[in-house]
Amino acid sequence: MSTMTETSPEVQDAATAVAAPRPRPTWWVKLIAFAACLLTLWHVGASFLWIAPYSALREIPTQEVLAGYMLPMFGQSWSVFAPEPINGDYHFNVRAVIEKDGQEIETGWVSATDVELSMIRYNLFPPRAGIQSSEVASGQMNAFNKLDDDQKAVVGLDFTEEGWEEWMVRSFDELEGEKPSTEAYMAEEHLSTAYATQVAYAIWGADAVVQVQYRVSRQNVVPYADRNDPSAQRPDPTFSTTGWRLPIEEEGQSRENFADTFRAQFERIQP
Incomplete structure (x- = not known):
């Protein structure tokens, strides 16, 4: 005895859909x-x-x-890991000669790094603006350390006239004997001066700033071998000595936007 079953329309539609090519x-x-x-x-x-x-x-x-x-x-x-982890802090300090009441006044040093680090300390969403000065300082000191003593002496001079970068290059070229290349340093010098200019403008005003000077330092942490010594002290910082510079700006920079961000944070951390 055979039996026949009827397939429901829904089952037939499903079977047809499965069989149809994609x-x-x-x-x-x-x-x-x-x-x-x-x-x-x-x-x-x-x-x-x-x-x-x-x-x-x-x-x-x-x-x-x-x-x-x-x-x-x-x-x-991977610079936070061995064999060569980061073992020091960079700082970028700025001061300026400003015109006030018809006189030129030399300001004190301001740590741009401290201002920027305050943006990212205890901040779950830190802005990239909080690490600019550290990166500029690192690049400048690394390039500075590759110069010889005669070239470092040139860097320590004041260049406060129009076209001062060309004068600095000419001063390098006038040095006698075989010398390390200064091309990489000049790129860092330009960047550092441009950054110092923006910091000075933000703090003291673009109309008041006549000259700027920056100071880069690096201080190592306590040596690993002395990590358990409670009396261990960090080594003294090292500095790259630079002279006074005429302010410079890059085309397309917005001194207003920089000042709004930097000055607001600078005023927030003042005692």
Whole structure:
């Protein structure tokens, strides 16, 4: 005895849907997916090359291409770990000669680093503005330390006339004997002076500032071997000695935006 069962319309529709072939993705969907895969592969590969110790593999995309892609948004390193962890603090201090009541007055030093660090201390969402001075200071001192004594003496001179950067380069060129290149230092000198200019403008006013001077220092932490010694002291800071400079600004900079952010924080931490 055979029995026959009838299939409900709902079951038939479901079976038909399962059996029907899926539509192929359109060409533009494939293109987007392919581009996303390439971008992911590039980002992972670039991050690996950037973080890993230097090797010839970096020269496949070239160091310049890597740096252009990774900085400033994706920059990272293992410098908090051995064998060469970060073991010191950089500070960037600024003072100025300002015109007040018809007289030129030399101000005291202001720590731009302390002002910026106060933006990120105890802040779960720290702004990038809180680390600018430390990065500028690090670059300047690293470049300064590669100069010889004669070149460092030039850096310590005052350059307060128009075109002072050209005069500084000419002073370097007039030194006798084989000398280390000053090209990298001049780039850091320009950046440091431009940053010091903005700090001075923010604190004392752009109309009042006549000259600026910056001072970069680095102080190491207590040596690892003395970490358990309660009387251990941090080593004395080292300084890069620079003279007075004529203020400079980059095209497109907004001194108003910088001043609004920096001055507000500067006034907030004043005693």
